[in-house]
Amino acid sequence: MPDPANRPVLVPILGDQLTRKLASLRGRAKDDNVILIMEVWDEATYVRHHKQKIALIFSAMRHFAGELEDAGWSVDYIRLNDPDNSGSFTGELARAIERHDPRAIHVTHSGEWRVQQAIEQWPGKFACEVEILEDDRFLCPLTDFRDWAQDRATLRMENFYHDMRRKTGLLMTEDGKPVGGEWNYDKLNRESPGEDMDPPPRPTFPPDAITSEVIALVEKRFGGHFGSLDNFGWPVTREQAEEAADAFFGERLARFGPYQDAMVHGQDDLFHSMLSTSLNLGLLDPLDLCRRAEALYEAGEAPINSVEGFIRQIIGWREYVRGFYWQFMPGLAEVNALEAKRPLPEFYWTGETDMRCLADCIRSTRDNAHAHHIQRLMVLGNFALIAGIDPQAVEDWYLVVYADAYEWVELPNVAAMILYADGGKLASKPYAASGNYINTMSDYCRKCRYSPSKKTGEGACPFNPLYWHFMHNHRDRLESNHRVGRIYANWDRMGEERQREYLDSAEAFLETLVPAKQGWAREE
Ligand code: FAD
Ligand code: DLZ
Ligand code: SF4
Numbered sequence: 001m002p003d004p005a006n007r008p009v010l011v012p013i014l015g016d017q018l019t020r021k022l023a024s025l026r027g028r029a030k031d032d033n034v035i036l037i038m039e040v041w042d043e044a045t046y047v048r049h050h051k052q053k054i055a056l057i058f059s060a061m062r063h064f065a066g067e068l069e070d071a072g073w074s075v076d077y078i079r080l081n082d083p084d085n086s087g088s089f090t091g092e093l094a095r096a097i098e099r100h101d102p103r104a105i106h107v108t109h110s111g112e113w114r115v116q117q118a119i120e121q122w123p124g125k126f127a128c129e130v131e132i133l134e135d136d137r138f139l140c141p142l143t144d145f146r147d148w149a150q151d152r153a154t155l156r157m158e159n160f161y162h163d164m165r166r167k168t169g170l171l172m173t174e175d176g177k178p179v180g181g182e183w184n185y186d187k188l189n190r191e192s193p194g195e196d197m198d199p200p201p202r203p204t205f206p207p208d209a210i211t212s213e214v215i216a217l218v219e220k221r222f223g224g225h226f227g228s229l230d231n232f233g234w235p236v237t238r239e240q241a242e243e244a245a246d247a248f249f250g251e252r253l254a255r256f257g258p259y260q261d262a263m264v265h266g267q268d269d270l271f272h273s274m275l276s277t278s279l280n281l282g283l284l285d286p287l288d289l290c291r292r293a294e295a296l297y298e299a300g301e302a303p304i305n306s307v308e309g310f311i312r313q314i315i316g317w318r319e320y321v322r323g324f325y326w327q328f329m330p331g332l333a334e335v336n337a338l339e340a341k342r343p344l345p346e347f348y349w350t351g352e353t354d355m356r357c358l359a360d361c362i363r364s365t366r367d368n369a370h371a372h373h374i375q376r377l378m379v380l381g382n383f384a385l386i387a388g389i390d391p392q393a394v395e396d397w398y399l400v401v402y403a404d405a406y407e408w409v410e411l412p413n414v415a416a417m418i419l420y421a422d423g424g425k426l427a428s429k430p431y432a433a434s435g436n437y438i439n440t441m442s443d444y445c446r447k448c449r450y451s452p453s454k455k456t457g458e459g460a461c462p463f464n465p466l467y468w469h470f471m472h473n474h475r476d477r478l479e480s481n482h483r484v485g486r487i488y489a490n491w492d493r494m495g496e497e498r499q500r501e502y503l504d505s506a507e508a509f510l511e512t513l514v515p516a517k518q519g520w521a522r523e524e
Helices: 041-045 051-070 089-100 113-125 142-149 157-168 209-222 238-256 276-281 286-298 304-328 356-368 373-386 391-401 407-418 435-441 463-473 487-511
Strands: 009-013 033-038 075-078 104-108 129-133
Touching (some): 033 051, 033 089, 041 209, 051 209, 051 276, 089 113, 113 407, 238 276, 286 304, 356 373, 373 407, 373 463, 391 407, 435 463
Parallel strands (some): 009 104, 033 075
């Protein structure tokens, strides 16, 4: 029998765990471990991810493997095209066990339910010890979230966020009060886009040899997937991600707050950080980013509403949706409280619609594998909500199209935040809005074939009748909601004839929607 002390520990690192600070890697001796990084067919195809998303993940994985090897680690890297690649994490682990005869496997908890289910089978499948470590890149351990959520009738991000501020000490005074006197400065973060918006271009990173090789692979093996690779410029290494963060803090953070909800045709990044892909891959550390933002506030270089807004997105929303996901999975993937059944319209894939707001958001999604938050929420999401699109079709779409999309963050945002399909556990009201909201927050409507001020009939902005159609159809559920109930008085005041015009107008528009063909999101 070989001496177990001489057998290595096998450390599988998943595609979104690319940091040396990972729990399963931290504090390990370089000569006692084999790191296993796997490009596998099942992960690249369980939905038909945007081409940039696959290229980003494979390139970042390859760069990270190189970084580890340069630092003296032993890395077993499985490429997608390796002839014996079994196509799955479990299959590749079995092959790696044959090769390395490890004494133990140490793996960090997966970000996704589907993958975690597979990992939890490993102790029964393999004859060596399997240790699953908590993913402490997140600031709120899942057990803490569970304790916080237990016995609460409603889970509100704002309450969770206050606790996270206290816990991290971010933007807190010495006597435990929020800096500036308020927890949340969102009311200062709703400026409409001005004529003089001049967001500086964010740094992009043209493909190096590794990325170019991956792009060629993606074109060859996933050429039929949604999206374009032409604009690929995502950070694929920690250094690049840090450079992107430097540019955000130096050039855009100060105006991030005021223009957080603004939308401008053809201006895809505005003052957003564009750091979600790097954060989610593990190239950047969330707390570190928040501390940097806080330091800029303290130095007087960024206003409180920008800094608090940025920190809230990260220690508030990002941590909250992750806890929410694990709290409500696997049921969250099935919810459909509003019984929405309409198929996803074809234009979500083609961008071919006269609705200028949607066409621009879908173009950005196709070209960049990105759209910013308010586009995802109040244009793409709002339309899906008020048109009554089937949640699973919408969830698949969001999971496919964004380079930062992993189920732990996509699903709560889609099922619970935009579609209210969880019946209101996450959001206190549906994010439904008419064309007036989009008109106020963007320049989209100026050149649109539809008019936001026309409410029904030919030329009316479709968001207007759809809004009332949605509110009318869900009156039983929504009227008692104190945040929306009051609007039914406006509806009732309209009188039956006007109401009929709204409902007929909405029905006529919905009739025109062409359902997407099968096969865009998942193999048939
Ligand atoms: P910024 O506007 O600069 O915000 C800073 C950071 O805050 C982001 O990088 C992100 O890490 C975090 N953040 C902000 N809002 C959220 C949120 N609602 N949930 C979680 N984190 C948040 N984000 C993803 O990372 N992956 C997704 O798959 C994803 N799907 C979404 C789907 C919908 C329907 C909606 C409404 C939002 C979704 N988001 C998702 C959240 C948000 O839209 C993106 O994180 C953001 O647009 C990324 O761009 P940015 O880095 O420039 O963000
Ligand atoms: C999204 C994705 C893709 C496209 N490919 C891989 C892969 O080949 N190998 C890998 O380790 N991870 C990949 N991922 C990410 C996974 O689908 C999944 O999100 C993470 O493993 C969750 O921790
Ligand atoms: Fe969108 Fe309506 Fe404005 Fe056109 S008029 S851009 S459809 S909100």
